[in-house]
Amino acid sequence: MAKVLTGAGLRGQSAGETALCTVGKAAAGLTYRGYDIDVLADKASFEEVAYLLLYGKLPNVSELQAYQQQLIALRPLPDALKAVLELVPKDAHPMDVMRTGCSFLGNLEPELTLAEQQTAADRLVATLPAMVLYWYRFSHHGVRIDTHHPDIPSLAGHFLAMLHDEEPDPLHVQVMNASLILYAEHEFNASTFTARVCASTLSDMHSCITGGIGSLRGPLHGGANEAAMDMIEPWKTPDEAEAALLQKLTNKEKIMGFGHAIYSERDPRNDIIKKWSEKLSESVGDPYLYDVSERCEAVMWREKKLFCNADFFHASAYRFMRIPTKLFTPIFVCSRVTGWAAHVMEQRANNRIIRPSADYTGPDHAEWIKLEDRP
């Protein structure tokens, strides 16, 4: 039988089944449980999408109200977790803070039985924003914030209120809501696959999500929104951006926020977040950042036929909402935890340990050499 070549990065290989999401149908589509991303980002709240992913259907009015109340009730952090967060230094990366916070919560509130998986997932959805912002405000501003805010129903508004210590601007809440929906789920991407591999060993929810956070952190995955901001921030005009970008391409550098492993024509999330970024840029009177971003998009398409992925215009959108760059990827976590947890549950429901094989490339046989005789 002919040998099947897997190629690097398992590209194009099916690694299992899912009923949660389709990515890249007709080269560019994205659906969550059959619902088109354009419709969800336009009409749904993030809480509705979280419920859709975690409970398998869109909630009705009373289910949504009950779910929102449940998430609000789950927001306060245990004192022991706050004490740990206060120990993490100011210059730590917030993704590392979230990794630690998630793992530590697993010590305080372990998921001991399968019956507890839904509660463990909801608790993480409710507390991950609180964890990162409790640490951020304590380490950067010396304040111990109240993370409960029962008066603010949405996770989008809650995040912004904890960050800025003010009533969130309704436009910003709308954009954050859309952003959280766009980032919620994406089939077998690297971080979700990490979570599923962990789940396949019958490990606990906190270990699966902690692993997901670690995989999302890298700049080839979720870390690209932060890396894209770091790249474009110094460019003050579109012409400056174009010259610098061309130089990077000549140097064969990877341009963060562009390209995708599955989409071949466009990332549908980009169209949505780009529109919001433009609207925000008008609302804040941005002198150049949106134009710089648009020029990058045009140059990358012209030179390399590479399109913006979900991360690129998230950078400017978040900047217009005064979100510090290092908190960009943590927002991705606050959203993607829904997708990760839904995948963990799906994996557990029909589990077989995930254990692919490797093509061996080492020596056929190695002769043992005594320690003292080795060169």
Ligand SMILES: CC(=O)SCCNC(=O)CCNC(=O)[C@H](O)C(C)(C)COP(=O)(O)OP(=O)(O)OC[C@H]1O[C@@H](n2cnc3c(N)ncnc32)[C@H](O)[C@@H]1OP(=O)(O)O
């Ligand atoms: C939410 C998310 O996680 S979306 C992804 C976020 N990540 C980034 O934005 C990081 C930048 N992008 C990349 O590194 C890649 O496009 C990835 C990781 C997203 C996908 O990687 P792959 O599937 O291996 O890319 P692909 O096979 O399509 O690459 C084809 C060619 O385009 C090049 N290419 C792909 N993306 C880029 C890029 N952003 N900048 C420059 N060149 C690129 C590759 O180097 C490769 O060139 P080669 O054939 O000369 O080696």
Ligand SMILES: O=C([O-])CC(=O)C(=O)O
């Ligand atoms: O699907 C991927 O490989 C990366 C991605 O866009 C995501 O996880 O949102």
